[in-house]
Amino acid sequence: MEANNEVKKKKKKSKKKSKKSLRRWLWPIEKLLVFIVILAAVFTFEFSAHLTEGGSMYPYLQDTTLVLYYRHGKIVRNLVVAYKSDNKIRVGRVIGVPGDKVSVEAGKCYINDVEQESFYRIRGSVKEHIIGADQYFILNDYRIDTNDSRTFGDINASAIEGTYFCSFHTGVI
Template identity: 35%
Template sequence: MIKRRKLEKIFSIVDKKKNSVFLILILICMLFLVLFRTHLVNGVSMFPTLEDGDKIFVRKGKMPKRLDIITLKPGDNPQESYVKRVIGMPGDSLVLNGNSLRISYLNNDYRKHEEITVTDGVAMILEKQHQIPEDKYFVLGDNRNHSNDSRSFGLINREQIEGVVCWRYYPLDRVGSMK
């Protein structure tokens, strides 16, 4: 009789622990769904950093910093999702000379700049702007010869940004943090 009660007590403890572990796993999954999303890289615009078929985690709602990799909904096709690198931030200086755009910014108290050639349409849009407006960003693909980015569609709005890429989980031989 005593052995039976001891066994029942042990099984009761095990059941409670299993339920607790199950509840914790559910909470972790829900937290993951709220904070992160997955994304499949489609195309070569971010090569060599990301390749076609790479699978990544994106931190939803995180404010991007300069050189962060983000996912975004392009304005002309919100069903799509692009992966690009943030080059220009709100407040950066813009100087346009024909189709040549110079984005200047401070980095550790040093003035740095990027020289970029933009399309005629983007040049017309940026013609009267001397700095990137609040909640706007200039993004580029790492593979500049094969990327549809801010050089052709202009500045993006903060609302278009889905999140900041934080981790590649596939392919397994390149799993790791993204910067």
């Protein structure tokens, strides 16, 4: 009878050990899964990503650069933003903010009657106007590319997807 009791005790101990080793093995996996869920939630609600097409932001951003942007960033002058225009996500630099007087003429951009520095001659023209409330004047860094406020007009704040956070050159050709 004692031998039978000892066998039962050994079985109970071995079951406890296997449960402990299973818990020890599962604990890091559970932590990793919780971390992934939290990271996915933060990324979904706070950040987004966009793969640039073309050289509109050259030299700051190259073609096929993955841009991460923060959805709740404050929009200020000279900040790079992702915005929706013509059913596409585009990336550009905020040049004018609400209340600014803007014009583009003779290859130069003027904000509040002050000529803005540019590495390139600016194509196109924009009649002098005051930027409305909740609107922004956005230009590409590569000013020869006119797919920006020169073509689409001032961009509504609601069309701005977020502010630049960081980027990764993908190397995709």
